[in-house]
Amino acid sequence: MDLRERWNDPDEDLKAALEGMQAKIHTSIPVRVVKDSDGHTVGLQPLIKFVQRMPDGSQKLMDYPVISDAPVQFSGGGGVTMTHPIKEGDEGMAIISSRSIDTWHQQGGMQPQIDARMHDLSDAVYLPGIRSTPRKIKDVSTSAIETRSDDGKHKISMDAKTGATTISIDEGKHTFGIDPKAGISMDTAMKLAVNAKSGMDFKGAAHFADKLTSSKSIGAPSLQGVVGGFTGAALAVALMIGAMALTGAQSPQEGIQTARYALAAWVGHAYP
Known part of the structure; x- marks a missing residue:
């Protein structure tokens, strides 16, 4: 029994009645996830106890019941959503709808209210990320996202x-x-692997601080491309003439092919 019921005071009676009604209005409450979520709904345990008045007038702290199937809020819109795991033990905040969300949650769109309940814990939505001090994130950057x-x-x-x-x-x-x-x-600190099935294109100068190796022989589709510019062209002609002289090639085409083999062999020897 409320002690204020022991005397006749209209103001105290009205205050007690209003407080009793207010105690049944839920707006938001910190919660803990009771089971890993599928990303759509989650079970929540409210982390604030409520006071239960016993028949003898005494008060007892009680746990709120577990909130089942609360929709999970992820940041999203415009066809994109940022998701993350929702794990058992995660903290957060449950926001309580002022009206029943059952039909909207099941069917979407604009729906009628199927019952008269208001500010009920069963109409909670879970907002992850809000933390108590013991679970605060350390070393949060003050200048970067x-x-x-x-x-x-x-x-x-x-x-x-x-x-x-x-x-x-x-x-x-x-x-x-x-x-x-x-x-x-x-x-x-480990190996870097690149698998480009359609090949790779480089534009601009490239520098390798260490040796360059290949699981296959290194070949050059054109001598000008390897050496570059006028020097490459002169070297190509010299190698072609030299190859023709040494091998007895009968045509410039045979000389070019022989020069390519010679250059590939030299590159492989210089950069094993």
Whole structure:
């Protein structure tokens, strides 16, 4: 029994009645995920206890029941959505609809309200990402937008001012960066494999700080392409004439082919 019921005070009676009604109005409440989600709905345990008045007038703290099949909110629109796993133990906030969402959730579009309930926990929507202090994310960047693992070992970071973007994996052991001034960079502690089934095209000068190897012989489709410019053309003619003289080739075509073989052999010997 509420102690205020022991005396006749209209104002206290009205206040007690209003507080009783207000206690049944749910707007939002912090929650914990009770089971891994399929990405569409999730089960939630409210993390704030409520006070239950017992028949003898005493009060007891009680757990709210588990909220079943609450729709999950992901950032999305315009045909794109950013999704992420929803795992058991994740915290977040449940937003409580002022009206029943059952028919809308099942059928979509504009739907009639099938019952008269209002601000009921069964009409909750889950917003992930809101955290209590013990679960706060450490080392949050104050200058960049980041998509990251909670422990910070893996992250995609874009500077809000310059647009410089970095992908960092395994605490920086593998990085890929795009900088408006410095250009594109890649650094890895392991092997880099590229499989381009339709081939690769390079435009511009290329520099290799270490040796260049190939699982097949290195050939040149044209001597001018390997050496470049006037020097390449002169070397091509010299090799063609020399090859014709040494091998007794009867035509320039035979000399060109022989020169190609000779150049490929020299490249393979110089850059094993």
